[in-house]
Amino acid sequence: MSYVKPKFRHPRLPSNRLGFTVADYDGAISTLCAGCGHDSISAAIRTACFESSLPPHRIAKVSGIGCSSKMPTYFLGKSHGFNSVHGRMPSVATGASLANRDLTYVGVSGDGDTASIGMGQFVHLVRRNVNMTYIVANNGCYGLTKGQDSATADLGSVSKYGDVNGFEGIDLASLAILQGASFVARSFSGDKEQLVPLIRAAMAHNGFAFIDVVSPCVTFNNHNGSTKSYEETRAHLDAMPLDFVPMREEIKAQYDEGTSKSVTLHDGSVIHLKKAVSGHETDDRQAALNTIQDANKQNRVLTGLLFLDPNSQNLNTNLELATRPLNELGKDELCPGSKVLKSINEGLR
C-alpha cells in the first residue's frame, strides 16, 4: 500500500471551477507495492481531472489486466470503471464510446497488456481514432505475474533474475505515430510537472490520445541493468516541459518566441511547448519519428508531446454517428413499426 488517504480534509482545500476539491477525484486506497510508479500516474490523472474541472461522473475508466490495469480503482471513485480482459480493453473502450459519445474515456493499460497480448487491439484502436485517452504504465515487465520481461523491455536490459534480454524492444510511441495516432506523448511517472499537463491535453484532444509513461516496477524491475528503473530513467531523460492551457484560462506566463511553440486544440485550448527539442516538429510524423530515433541512438528517453494532429477526425465522425448518444435512443427512434414490416414482407414475395 503506497499512500494512505488522509481522513481529515482541510476545509479550505482549493476547489476547481465546478466547486470540486481534489478529494472529489480520489479513488480507493491503492494496493500496489509502495513506491510503484503506477501510483504516481493515478495521482497525476486525479490532479489532471481536477485541474481541468471535469465532472467525475462523466468520465468512464477502462482497463485490461495487470498491476497497471488495477489503477482505475485508485482514482476517480465517482466514475464508473471496467477492469476487463487481458489485452482487450481497446475493444471494450471502442464499444463503450460508440454507445455514449458524450462521456470522457480514460483507458489504462500496461506494457504486457498493450504490447503483447493486446497488440492487435491496440493497433486497431489507434487506426480507428477512438475518442479517448490511452495511458500505458510501462515498466518493461509483467508486474502482476512476477516480473517476466515484457515486449517493451529494451534490448540488453537485465531482468531481476539476471537474464539479459536478447530481443528488440517495441516502442509503442513510435508505433502509434506510424499507425496514424493523432496525439502521441511520452512521460515518466516521476515527472508530475510534465505528466499532468500532458494528461489534461490528452483528455481535451478530439480523437485518440496516447501517452506512454515509463513507470518503474520497484519490486521486479528497479535495479541496475534495468533500463526502466527510476535511476536509469532519470539519468537519461530528455524532457520537453510543456504547459496546457484550457480555453477558459488565460495564458499567464510569457514565453520566449524562439524556444516555444503553441498548438491550439479543437476546443480552443492551447498546448504550449516551452522548449522545442531541436529539429522536432509536433505535426510532422516523419520528423517526430526521426527525433525519437535520434534520442534512442544517444541512449536518451525522449519525453513530452511527440506528435499532434489537432484537426483529427474521431471514430464517431468517421462513422457519421448522429449527435445523440446511441444509448439514449428508444423505441421511437429505433423501431420502424408494423407498417414498414408489411412493406418488407411485400418485397419478399
Next chain:
Amino acid sequence: MKQIKGINDFVVKFANVNGTGSASANHLFAKAIFRMGIPVSPRNIFPSNIQGLPTWYEVRVSKNGYLGRRGGVDLMVCVNPQSMEKDIASVEPGGYFLYDSTKPLANHMKRDDITIIGIPLTEMCMKEFPVPRLQQLLKNVVYVGALAALLDIDFGVLKGLLNDQFKGKEKLISSNVHALEMGYQYATENYQCPLPIRLEKGGNVAPHILETPHILMNGNTAAALGAIYGGATVAAWYPITPSTSVVDAFAKYAKRLRIDAGSGKKNYAIVQAEDELAAMGMVVGAGWNGARAFTATSGPGVSLMSEFLGLAYFAEIPVVLINVQRSGPSTGMPTRSQQSDVLACAYASHGDTKQVLLFPATPQECFEMTVQAFDLSERLQTPVIMMSDLDLGMNDWMSPPLEWDDTYEMDRGKVLDAEGLDNAEKWGRYLDVDGDGICYRTLPGTHPDKGAFFTRGSSKNEMAVYSESGDDYVQNVDRLLRKFETAKSYVPEPKTHPPIEVKKPKTKLRLGALFFGTSASPSYEAVEILADEGYPIDTMRIRAFPFHENIDQFIHEHDMVFVIEQNRDGQMRQLIMNECQIAPTKMTSVLNYSGTPITARDIANQIRQSLDTKSAKVVPLHKETA
C-alpha cells in the same frame, strides 16, 4: 419402368460448378414455384471455394408444406461432368435425369431404371449467343426453360421474375427470356411434357398454406431485421461463413431505416472488427454502457469470443450473440450445416458458467427470437446466444409473413436512473434486493455522486468492492445460479402438438421425440411417416436453455424418447442429462452429422431400427407405475 409420379410433391437437385452463374438460375426456378403458391424449400449445398468446385442446389416441393429435407432425389439436373457419375447414381429408381447432352452420356453411367433427358445446353448456347460469357450464363437459364415445360411451371411467373430481377436492363431481360424459350421449346419438341412429376397451381396444396400469403426469406436476413426491430444500435463483427450475411443485411436495412431525420446521420454503428476477440469486446463495452449491441459469428469465432462471454456472464453485462452454426474448425466444412456448438455455447467459458440459449427453427423465429434476445439479455443482464445454423441462416425458407406488434416496449431490465438512485434506500450493484438473482445496475454518467462502481469479473462483494473472500465468491456465483433459475420463466417455452391419431398402434410403448432448430421440420415429417406405419410418437420442440420444467416432465411421461439432432455426440441429449433428473437410457440419439441437413427418411429409418432392436428391452412406463 415404373416412373415416379406426384403432383406438387418431389425433390429436384441441381448439380453445378460454382462460380458459373447457376445460383441465380436455380433461384429463379425455386422462386417461380414459390410464386405459384406451392410450398418449396431450396437448399444450397456448396463448397468453401469461390470458383470451379462442385456445388448442389436441392429443391424440395411439398404440398403439405414440409420444408426440411425429405431424402432422395426424384429429378437430377446435372450440368457438372465432375460429379456426374455420383449424381446419376443417386437418383431414386423411377426418377429422372436431365443433363447437358452436348457430350453424350458415358456408357458406364447409363441406367435403365430411370428416365434420361438429354438437352444439348452448351451446343444450343454456342449457336445462339455470340459472347462467351453469355453462353456460359444462359446455359443455366435454358435448363430452367426446359424444366418449365417438363414440370409445368407458369411461364408468365418466370418472365415476371426476370423483369423484377433485371429492372431497367431491357437487353438482359430479352436474352434471358429467349434462353428460357429455347429450353422450353427443346423439351416440348423432344420429350413428353409434362413429366409424371409436375406442379399444379393451387391443386392439392394444404389449405392452411394457401390461406396465408407467405414470404420467402433466409434466417440471417430475418435475424438482422430482428436486430433492427429489437433496437440494436451497435454491431461489431468479423466475417465468417455462414454468419456474414446477418450483419450485411443489418447494414442494408439500417441504412434505410435508421437514419436520424434531422441530420441525416446514423442512429447506429457498425464496426468490422480486427477479429472475434475484438468484436465481442466491443459488444461487451457497448452493453456495459447501455446500448443494445450484438455480434454474429460461427464456430471458430465462438471459440475466440469465449473469454469475453465468461466475463460478461460474471460481470453481468447484456450481450447478444447470433451463432450461425457450421461444421467444425476453419479447415473443417465451413459451408456445411450442423448443430454442433450446443455444449460449447451452453457452458461457454471458464469457471462455472451457464449461458442462455435460444433455438429458432424458422426465419420467423429468427426474427422474433433476436428481438427477444435483446430483451432477455437486458432483463437477465447476461449474454444470450441465438443458435441458428447454416441451413436456416443461408437458405431461403417459405414462411408466414413477419409480424410486429406496435405496442411492443423494449424491456431494459433493472437499470436505475438518477432519480432511482436518489430514491433507493441502499444500493449495491450485486445486492439481490428482489430475491430473483437479478440486481440493479447503473450506467456510466448517470449521477454525480451515486451509483458509480468498478466492473470486474468475480473478485468482488455485493457492493462491488474488490474482494477475494471465498464467502463473497460463493455468495455471488450462487446468486448467478438463482438468476439462471429465474431465466426459466422468461425464455420461450418448448412447443408441443396434439398427438397424431394412430388407428392400430404396433407398440404399447409411449414414444416421444425431442428436437430443436432445423431438425424440427424433418422430425415432424418423420413422425407422420411413422404414424402411418403404426408408431405413435409425441413431439416436443426445445426452444431455449435453461430448460423449462415441462421438458423434464415430457421425458418422464414417455418410455422411450428420441433426441434428434445434428452432431456426433448427441450434445442436446448430454445437456439434458446434465441439467435434468433423467436416466440416460431413456433417451436414444437420432443423429446426422454429415454436414448436409438431416432428412425425414433418415430420421424415420433410425427410429424404426431402434424400435426393432430396443423395444423388447424397454419396460413401458404405465406398466411400471400400475
